[in-house]
Amino acid sequence: MKTEITKLFEIEYPIIQGGMAWVATAELAAAVSEAGGLGIIGAGGAPASWVKEQIQKVKQKTDKPFGVNLMLMNPEADQIAELIAEEKIEVVTTGAGNPEKYMKMWKEAGVKVVPVVASVALAKRMERAGADAVIAEGTESGGHIGETTTMVLVPQVVDAVSIPVIAAGGIADGRGVAAAFMLGAKAVQMGTIFVAAEESIASDAYKNKIVKAKDIDTKVTGRSTGHPVRVLRNQQSKEYLRLEAEGASFEELEKLTLGGLKKAVVDGDVIHGSVMAGQIAGLVKEIRSCKDIVEGLNAEAESLLKGTKIYE
Ligand code: TUI
Secondary structure: OOOHHHHHHOOOOOEEEOOOOOOOOHHHHHHHHHOOOEEEEEOOOOOHHHHHHHHHHHHHHOOOOEEEEEEOOOOOHHHHHHHHHHOOOOEEEEEOOOOHHHHHHHHHOOOEEEEEEOOHHHHHHHHHOOOOOEEEEOOOOOEEOOOOOHHHHHHHHHHHOOOOEEEEOOOOOHHHHHHHHHOOOOEEEEOHHHHOOOOOOOOHHHHHHHHHOOOOOEEEEOHHHOOOEEEEOOHHHHHHHHHHHOOOOHHHHHHHHOOHHHHHHOOOOOOOOOOEOOHHHHHOOOOOOHHHHHHHHHHHHHHHHOOOOOOO
Protein backbone atom coordinates (compact mmCIF):
# COMPACT_ATOMS: atom_id res chain seq x y z
CA MET A 1 0.00 0.00 0.00
CA LYS A 2 1.64 3.21 -1.17
CA THR A 3 0.48 6.35 0.64
CA GLU A 4 1.71 9.90 1.26
CA ILE A 5 3.58 8.51 4.27
CA THR A 6 5.36 5.63 2.48
CA LYS A 7 6.50 8.21 -0.10
CA LEU A 8 7.52 10.82 2.48
CA PHE A 9 9.53 8.34 4.59
CA GLU A 10 10.66 6.26 1.57
CA ILE A 11 9.48 3.03 3.15
CA GLU A 12 7.72 0.00 1.69
CA TYR A 13 4.76 -0.39 4.07
CA PRO A 14 2.74 2.27 5.97
CA ILE A 15 3.72 0.78 9.32
CA ILE A 16 5.68 2.66 11.98
CA GLN A 17 7.02 1.28 15.24
CA GLY A 18 6.42 3.32 18.39
CA GLY A 19 9.39 4.85 20.20
CA MET A 20 8.94 2.95 23.45
CA ALA A 21 11.38 3.82 26.25
CA TRP A 22 13.81 0.94 27.05
CA VAL A 23 12.22 -1.31 24.37
CA ALA A 24 12.77 0.62 21.14
CA THR A 25 16.50 -0.11 20.90
CA ALA A 26 18.67 -0.50 17.79
CA GLU A 27 17.72 -4.20 17.57
CA LEU A 28 13.98 -3.52 17.26
CA ALA A 29 14.33 -0.40 15.09
CA ALA A 30 16.66 -2.16 12.62
CA ALA A 31 14.35 -5.20 12.41
CA VAL A 32 11.27 -3.08 11.66
CA SER A 33 13.10 -0.96 9.06
CA GLU A 34 14.61 -4.09 7.45
CA ALA A 35 11.07 -5.49 7.24
CA GLY A 36 9.98 -2.43 5.22
CA GLY A 37 8.33 -0.38 7.96
CA LEU A 38 9.83 2.56 9.83
CA GLY A 39 11.83 1.45 12.87
CA ILE A 40 12.31 4.00 15.63
CA ILE A 41 14.91 4.33 18.39
CA GLY A 42 13.13 5.48 21.56
CA ALA A 43 15.25 7.92 23.54
CA GLY A 44 12.89 7.61 26.53
CA GLY A 45 14.77 9.01 29.53
CA ALA A 46 18.20 7.88 28.26
CA PRO A 47 21.27 10.12 27.90
CA ALA A 48 22.30 11.51 24.50
CA SER A 49 25.40 9.25 24.48
CA TRP A 50 23.16 6.15 24.56
CA VAL A 51 21.02 7.48 21.71
CA LYS A 52 24.18 8.13 19.66
CA GLU A 53 25.34 4.52 20.16
CA GLN A 54 21.95 3.20 19.11
CA ILE A 55 22.01 5.33 15.94
CA GLN A 56 25.42 3.89 14.98
CA LYS A 57 24.15 0.36 15.66
CA VAL A 58 21.08 0.78 13.44
CA LYS A 59 23.25 2.20 10.66
CA GLN A 60 25.44 -0.92 10.88
CA LYS A 61 22.42 -3.23 10.70
CA THR A 62 20.41 -1.62 7.89
CA ASP A 63 20.66 0.90 5.05
CA LYS A 64 16.92 1.56 5.21
CA PRO A 65 15.40 4.73 6.70
CA PHE A 66 14.76 4.81 10.45
CA GLY A 67 13.69 7.38 13.01
CA VAL A 68 14.37 8.57 16.55
CA ASN A 69 11.66 9.36 19.10
CA LEU A 70 12.45 12.23 21.46
CA MET A 71 10.47 11.99 24.69
CA LEU A 72 10.35 15.69 25.54
CA MET A 73 10.56 15.22 29.31
CA ASN A 74 14.04 13.68 28.86
CA PRO A 75 16.54 15.73 30.92
CA GLU A 76 18.93 15.73 27.93
CA ALA A 77 16.23 16.60 25.36
CA ASP A 78 18.24 19.59 24.03
CA GLN A 79 21.36 17.48 23.38
CA ILE A 80 19.34 14.65 21.79
CA ALA A 81 17.51 17.16 19.58
CA GLU A 82 20.91 18.46 18.37
CA LEU A 83 22.18 14.92 17.81
CA ILE A 84 19.15 14.15 15.63
CA ALA A 85 19.96 17.19 13.47
CA GLU A 86 23.71 16.42 13.32
CA GLU A 87 23.09 12.82 12.31
CA LYS A 88 20.46 13.92 9.77
CA ILE A 89 18.05 11.22 10.94
CA GLU A 90 15.31 10.67 8.34
CA VAL A 91 12.38 11.09 10.74
CA VAL A 92 12.01 12.40 14.28
CA THR A 93 8.87 11.66 16.26
CA THR A 94 8.23 13.39 19.58
CA GLY A 95 6.13 12.52 22.59
CA ALA A 96 4.85 13.90 25.89
CA GLY A 97 5.12 17.58 24.97
CA ASN A 98 5.44 20.33 22.38
CA PRO A 99 8.60 20.12 20.21
CA GLU A 100 8.19 23.59 18.61
CA LYS A 101 11.51 24.96 19.85
CA TYR A 102 13.49 22.30 17.93
CA MET A 103 11.54 22.37 14.68
CA LYS A 104 13.53 25.04 12.82
CA MET A 105 16.81 23.21 13.56
CA TRP A 106 15.40 19.85 12.42
CA LYS A 107 13.84 21.24 9.25
CA GLU A 108 17.11 22.96 8.30
CA ALA A 109 18.91 19.62 8.70
CA GLY A 110 16.36 17.93 6.40
CA VAL A 111 14.87 15.85 9.22
CA LYS A 112 11.16 15.07 8.76
CA VAL A 113 9.31 16.15 11.91
CA VAL A 114 6.38 14.07 13.13
CA PRO A 115 5.00 15.03 16.57
CA VAL A 116 2.69 12.73 18.49
CA VAL A 117 -0.49 14.61 19.37
CA ALA A 118 -3.42 13.69 21.57
CA SER A 119 -5.65 16.62 20.54
CA VAL A 120 -6.83 18.55 17.47
CA ALA A 121 -5.46 21.81 18.94
CA LEU A 122 -1.89 20.48 19.17
CA ALA A 123 -2.16 18.91 15.69
CA LYS A 124 -3.08 22.30 14.19
CA ARG A 125 -0.33 24.03 16.10
CA MET A 126 2.24 21.46 14.89
CA GLU A 127 1.11 21.92 11.28
CA ARG A 128 1.53 25.71 11.61
CA ALA A 129 5.01 25.17 13.09
CA GLY A 130 6.05 23.15 10.02
CA ALA A 131 5.46 19.48 10.97
CA ASP A 132 5.61 17.07 8.00
CA ALA A 133 2.96 14.77 9.49
CA VAL A 134 1.40 14.08 12.89
CA ILE A 135 0.74 10.91 14.82
CA ALA A 136 -2.74 11.05 16.36
CA GLU A 137 -2.45 8.79 19.40
CA GLY A 138 -5.58 7.59 21.15
CA THR A 139 -6.00 6.83 24.83
CA GLU A 140 -5.98 3.08 24.08
CA SER A 141 -2.18 3.35 23.82
CA GLY A 142 0.30 2.17 26.40
CA GLY A 143 2.46 4.50 28.47
CA HIS A 144 1.80 8.23 28.74
CA ILE A 145 -1.61 8.97 27.20
CA GLY A 146 -4.18 11.62 26.35
CA GLU A 147 -7.95 11.41 26.94
CA THR A 148 -9.48 10.83 23.51
CA THR A 149 -9.90 7.46 21.78
CA THR A 150 -8.31 6.67 18.42
CA MET A 151 -11.72 6.26 16.76
CA VAL A 152 -12.71 9.78 17.85
CA LEU A 153 -9.36 11.55 17.55
CA VAL A 154 -8.09 10.37 14.15
CA PRO A 155 -10.95 11.61 11.89
CA GLN A 156 -11.06 14.96 13.71
CA VAL A 157 -7.32 15.47 13.28
CA VAL A 158 -7.60 14.36 9.63
CA ASP A 159 -10.28 17.05 9.06
CA ALA A 160 -8.30 19.73 10.91
CA VAL A 161 -4.92 19.51 9.13
CA SER A 162 -3.66 19.15 5.53
CA ILE A 163 -0.51 17.17 6.40
CA PRO A 164 -0.77 13.35 6.53
CA VAL A 165 -2.00 11.76 9.75
CA ILE A 166 -0.66 8.55 11.25
CA ALA A 167 -3.05 6.69 13.59
CA ALA A 168 -1.85 5.12 16.83
CA GLY A 169 -3.50 3.42 19.78
CA GLY A 170 -5.41 0.16 19.72
CA ILE A 171 -3.99 -1.29 16.50
CA ALA A 172 -2.40 -4.75 16.34
CA ASP A 173 -3.85 -6.54 13.32
CA GLY A 174 -4.85 -5.93 9.71
CA ARG A 175 -8.40 -5.02 10.70
CA GLY A 176 -7.06 -2.22 12.88
CA VAL A 177 -4.80 -0.98 10.08
CA ALA A 178 -7.72 -1.01 7.61
CA ALA A 179 -9.97 0.79 10.12
CA ALA A 180 -7.33 3.49 10.62
CA PHE A 181 -7.18 3.98 6.84
CA MET A 182 -10.96 4.29 6.69
CA LEU A 183 -10.70 7.07 9.31
CA GLY A 184 -8.37 8.93 6.96
CA ALA A 185 -4.96 7.91 8.32
CA LYS A 186 -2.12 7.37 5.82
CA ALA A 187 -0.17 5.00 8.07
CA VAL A 188 -0.29 3.44 11.52
CA GLN A 189 2.08 3.45 14.47
CA MET A 190 2.04 0.42 16.76
CA GLY A 191 3.81 -0.20 20.05
CA THR A 192 2.45 -3.12 22.04
CA ILE A 193 2.70 -5.70 19.23
CA PHE A 194 6.35 -4.75 18.67
CA VAL A 195 7.20 -5.00 22.40
CA ALA A 196 6.19 -8.66 22.05
CA ALA A 197 8.14 -9.16 18.79
CA GLU A 198 10.93 -11.72 18.55
CA GLU A 199 13.59 -9.05 18.01
CA SER A 200 12.41 -6.89 20.94
CA ILE A 201 14.90 -6.92 23.85
CA ALA A 202 12.03 -6.79 26.39
CA SER A 203 12.26 -9.58 28.96
CA ASP A 204 10.39 -12.82 28.28
CA ALA A 205 8.28 -12.11 31.36
CA TYR A 206 7.15 -8.78 29.81
CA LYS A 207 6.35 -10.38 26.44
CA ASN A 208 4.46 -13.21 28.13
CA LYS A 209 2.42 -10.76 30.17
CA ILE A 210 1.32 -9.09 26.91
CA VAL A 211 0.55 -12.44 25.26
CA LYS A 212 -1.53 -13.55 28.28
CA ALA A 213 -3.34 -10.21 28.69
CA LYS A 214 -7.11 -10.01 28.24
CA ASP A 215 -9.20 -7.09 27.00
CA ILE A 216 -9.72 -5.55 30.45
CA ASP A 217 -6.22 -6.02 31.84
CA THR A 218 -4.83 -2.47 31.51
CA LYS A 219 -5.13 0.25 34.14
CA VAL A 220 -4.36 3.96 34.01
CA THR A 221 -2.19 5.20 36.86
CA GLY A 222 -1.31 8.83 37.57
CA ARG A 223 -4.52 10.56 36.52
CA SER A 224 -4.33 12.61 39.77
CA THR A 225 -0.79 13.81 38.99
CA GLY A 226 -1.58 14.96 35.44
CA HIS A 227 0.64 12.22 33.97
CA PRO A 228 -1.70 9.36 33.13
CA VAL A 229 0.18 6.17 32.21
CA ARG A 230 -1.46 2.97 30.90
CA VAL A 231 0.03 -0.29 32.19
CA LEU A 232 -0.90 -3.96 32.45
CA ARG A 233 -2.34 -4.45 35.90
CA ASN A 234 -0.09 -6.02 38.53
CA GLN A 235 0.85 -5.56 42.18
CA GLN A 236 2.50 -2.22 41.42
CA SER A 237 -0.53 -0.72 39.65
CA LYS A 238 -2.85 -2.02 42.37
CA GLU A 239 -0.75 -0.41 45.09
CA TYR A 240 -0.43 2.81 43.05
CA LEU A 241 -4.18 3.11 42.47
CA ARG A 242 -4.86 2.42 46.15
CA LEU A 243 -2.45 5.17 47.23
CA GLU A 244 -3.84 7.51 44.57
CA ALA A 245 -7.41 6.95 45.80
CA GLU A 246 -6.21 7.77 49.34
CA GLY A 247 -4.87 11.10 48.08
CA ALA A 248 -1.16 10.28 48.27
CA SER A 249 1.30 13.02 47.29
CA PHE A 250 3.10 13.17 43.93
CA GLU A 251 6.38 12.32 45.68
CA GLU A 252 4.91 9.26 47.37
CA LEU A 253 3.44 8.01 44.11
CA GLU A 254 6.63 8.69 42.18
CA LYS A 255 8.62 6.59 44.64
CA LEU A 256 6.53 3.58 43.62
CA THR A 257 7.17 3.92 39.88
CA LEU A 258 10.68 5.36 39.73
CA GLY A 259 12.77 2.99 37.60
CA GLY A 260 9.70 0.80 37.20
CA LEU A 261 9.80 0.48 33.42
CA LYS A 262 13.44 -0.66 33.39
CA LYS A 263 12.58 -3.14 36.17
CA ALA A 264 9.93 -4.76 33.96
CA VAL A 265 11.65 -4.48 30.56
CA VAL A 266 15.23 -5.33 31.54
CA ASP A 267 14.99 -7.24 34.84
CA GLY A 268 11.76 -9.05 33.98
CA ASP A 269 10.07 -8.04 37.24
CA VAL A 270 6.50 -7.74 35.99
CA ILE A 271 5.09 -7.82 39.54
CA HIS A 272 6.74 -4.68 40.95
CA GLY A 273 7.68 -3.01 37.64
CA SER A 274 5.70 -0.76 35.24
CA VAL A 275 4.43 -3.01 32.43
CA MET A 276 3.39 -0.30 29.97
CA ALA A 277 1.13 -1.66 27.21
CA GLY A 278 -1.91 -0.63 25.22
CA GLN A 279 -5.45 -1.98 25.56
CA ILE A 280 -4.85 -4.00 22.39
CA ALA A 281 -2.51 -6.31 24.36
CA GLY A 282 -5.55 -8.61 24.57
CA LEU A 283 -5.33 -9.16 20.80
CA VAL A 284 -1.61 -10.02 20.81
CA LYS A 285 -1.58 -13.80 21.11
CA GLU A 286 1.90 -14.81 19.97
CA ILE A 287 5.47 -13.67 19.62
CA ARG A 288 6.25 -13.04 15.95
CA SER A 289 9.15 -11.64 13.98
CA CYS A 290 8.98 -8.00 12.86
CA LYS A 291 8.96 -9.19 9.23
CA ASP A 292 5.94 -11.41 9.91
CA ILE A 293 4.13 -8.57 11.70
CA VAL A 294 4.85 -5.88 9.08
CA GLU A 295 4.15 -8.05 6.03
CA GLY A 296 1.22 -9.91 7.62
CA LEU A 297 -0.65 -6.82 8.80
CA ASN A 298 -0.04 -5.00 5.52
CA ALA A 299 -1.35 -7.93 3.45
CA GLU A 300 -4.43 -8.35 5.66
CA ALA A 301 -5.26 -4.64 5.51
CA GLU A 302 -4.65 -4.49 1.76
CA SER A 303 -7.05 -7.33 1.17
CA LEU A 304 -9.72 -5.74 3.42
CA LEU A 305 -9.37 -2.39 1.65
CA LYS A 306 -9.35 -3.73 -1.89
CA GLY A 307 -11.60 -1.58 -4.09
CA THR A 308 -11.78 1.35 -1.66
CA LYS A 309 -9.17 3.39 -3.57
CA ILE A 310 -7.84 4.89 -0.35
CA TYR A 311 -4.28 3.87 -1.17
CA GLU A 312 -2.41 3.69 -4.43
O1 TUI B 1 4.92 9.88 24.95
C1 TUI B 1 4.15 8.98 24.76
N1 TUI B 1 4.14 7.85 25.50
C2 TUI B 1 5.01 7.60 26.53
S1 TUI B 1 6.28 8.60 27.03
C3 TUI B 1 6.66 7.55 28.23
S2 TUI B 1 7.97 7.84 29.33
C4 TUI B 1 7.09 8.32 30.69
N2 TUI B 1 7.11 7.50 31.72
C5 TUI B 1 6.44 7.80 32.83
C6 TUI B 1 5.70 8.97 32.92
C7 TUI B 1 5.64 9.79 31.84
C8 TUI B 1 6.34 9.46 30.68
C9 TUI B 1 5.84 6.48 28.22
N3 TUI B 1 4.93 6.53 27.25
N4 TUI B 1 3.23 9.04 23.79
C10 TUI B 1 3.09 10.22 23.01
C11 TUI B 1 2.12 11.12 23.62
N5 TUI B 1 2.27 12.39 23.69
N6 TUI B 1 0.96 10.76 24.21
C12 TUI B 1 0.37 11.91 24.63
C13 TUI B 1 1.22 12.93 24.29
C14 TUI B 1 1.05 14.32 24.52
C15 TUI B 1 0.28 14.80 25.57
C16 TUI B 1 0.17 16.16 25.77
C17 TUI B 1 1.71 15.22 23.70
C18 TUI B 1 1.61 16.56 23.93
C19 TUI B 1 0.84 17.03 24.96
O2 TUI B 1 0.71 18.36 25.20
C20 TUI B 1 1.74 19.18 24.77
C21 TUI B 1 1.56 20.59 25.18
O3 TUI B 1 2.48 21.09 25.84
O4 TUI B 1 0.54 21.16 24.82
